[in-house]
Amino acid sequence: MKPNVWRDANVLRWLAAYGASLVGDGIYFLSLGWTAAQTAGPAQVGVVMAVGAVPRALLMLGGGVVADRFGPRPVVISSDAVRCAVILALALLVAFTTPGLWVLVLVALVFGIVDALFMPAVGALPPRIAGPGQLIRVQGLRSLAERVGHTAGPPVAGLAMGLGGPAAAFGVAAALFGISLVLLVTVRISPLAGPSHPAAGAPQPAQSPWRQLRSGLGYVRRHGLIGPLVLSGALSQIGTSAPMTLGLILVCEERGWGPGGVGWIIGGMGVGAASSALVLTLVPRFPRAGTVQNLTLIIGSAGIGGLVLAPGLAVAVALAVLTGLVCGICGGLAVALIQTATDPSYLGRVSSVMAFTAVGLAPLAYPVFGFAAGLWGSRRCSSRVRR
DSSP, X not given: OOOOGGGOHHHHHHHHHHHHHHHHHHHHHHHHHHHHHHHSOHHHHHHHHHHHHHHHHHHHHHHHHHHHHHOHHHHHHHHHHHHHHHHHHHXXXXXXXXXXXXXXXXXXXXXXXXXXXXXXXXXXXXXXXXXXXXXXXXXXXXXXXXXXXXXXXXXXXXXXXXXXXXXXXHHHHHHHHXXXXXXXXXXXXXXXXXXXXXXXXXOOTTSXXXXXXXXXXXXXXXXXXXXXXXXHHHHHHHHHHXXXXXXXXXXXXXXXXXXXXXXXXXXXXXXXXXXXXXXXXXXXXXXXXXXXXXXXXXXXXXXXXXXXXXXXXXXXXXXXXXXXXXXXXXXXXXXXXXXXXXXXXXXXXXXXXXXXXXXXXXXXXHHHHHXXXXXXXXXXXXXXXXX
8 A cells, every 4th residue: 555645755756856847947948038038139039938838839749649658757757858968058058158049949949849748748657656546635746846846946047047147047957857857767656557458558559659649639538537627627728827817917907906916916826726735735535526626616717707806906815815726626636537537558648638738728818818808808808708
C-alpha cells in the first residue's frame, strides 16, 4: 500500500521537479522578453514571444502521442534535458556577446516545441506514481506547485537580472531545469495495465503516430465520463480566460479601481486557488466527487459573473478569493476524475488534450470578448460569457 502523498518520497521528488521546472519557466519567459526588448522594438518582441507559444499550442496533441508511444518518463526526462541545455547555451551566449534577434527566435521555437512534449508527459505521470485513491491529493499538490512556481518565477528573474543581467537569469533558469532533470531521473513509476493494452505505457510501434492521434481523440470523444469533462473544461477555459484578464481590466477602469484593483482581484483569485490546493491535499477523500465538481463549477461560474456586480473593491476581492477556491477545487477534481477513468495507454493523449484547451483554445476568446465588450459593455458581456 502506498503511503500518503505528503510522506511518499517518490511523489515529493516528482513535485519538487515539477515546481523547479515551473519557476525555471517563469524566469526564462521574462528574461527572453527582456533580452528581446534590448535588441529590438515592441513588434519584434511580440514575434519572439509568439514564436514560442504557437508551436507549443500546435504540437501539444502530438506531444501526447509521443508520451503514449514511448512512455511519459523518458519523454519528460529527455525534453527537460533539452530545455536545460538550450537555456544554458543561451546564458553563455548572452554573457559573452549580444545575440541577434534570430538567435532569440530560434531559442523560443525550440523551447516551444520541447514544451509541447514536456507538458503532456509530465501530466501523464501522476497515475503512475500514486494510487487511484491518492490522485486528488496529488492534483492538489500539483496545483500548489503551479501557484508557487508562477508566483516565484518573475521575482526571481527580476532579482537575477538586477544582480547579473539576463545572462545570470538564464543561468538560474538552466540550473533549475537541471535540478528538475536530476529529480525526474530518480522518480520511479509503476507500470499500469489498461483494458485495451495489457502493457500500458509501453512503446507501440505497430501503429502510426497519426492513427494514434486519431485514436486518442476518438477515445476522448466516445468516453462517457472523460469526453464531457474535457469538453466542460475547454468551455470553462474559454469562458474564464478573457473575463478574468481583459474583462477585469475593463471593469476596473469603468469602476475607477485602477490597475491596483486589477492586481488585488487577481491576487485574491490566486489566494483562493492556493487554498483550494491545500483543501485537495489535506481532505482524505471527496464522497460523490462528481457531484461536488459540478456544484463547484456552478458556484465558480456565478462568482466570476458576480465580480462585475460587486458594489466595491473590497467585496470584489472577497468574491475573487471565494471564486478561486471553488474553481480550484472544481479543476482539481475534474483532472483526478479524468485520470482515474483513463486507460493508462491513453494518459499522454488525454493529458495533451486538456493542456491544449488551456494553451491553444483559451487565447481565442480574447478578440471575441473584446468585440462583445465594445458592443454590449463589459458588465453585460461577462454575464453573457458565463451563461
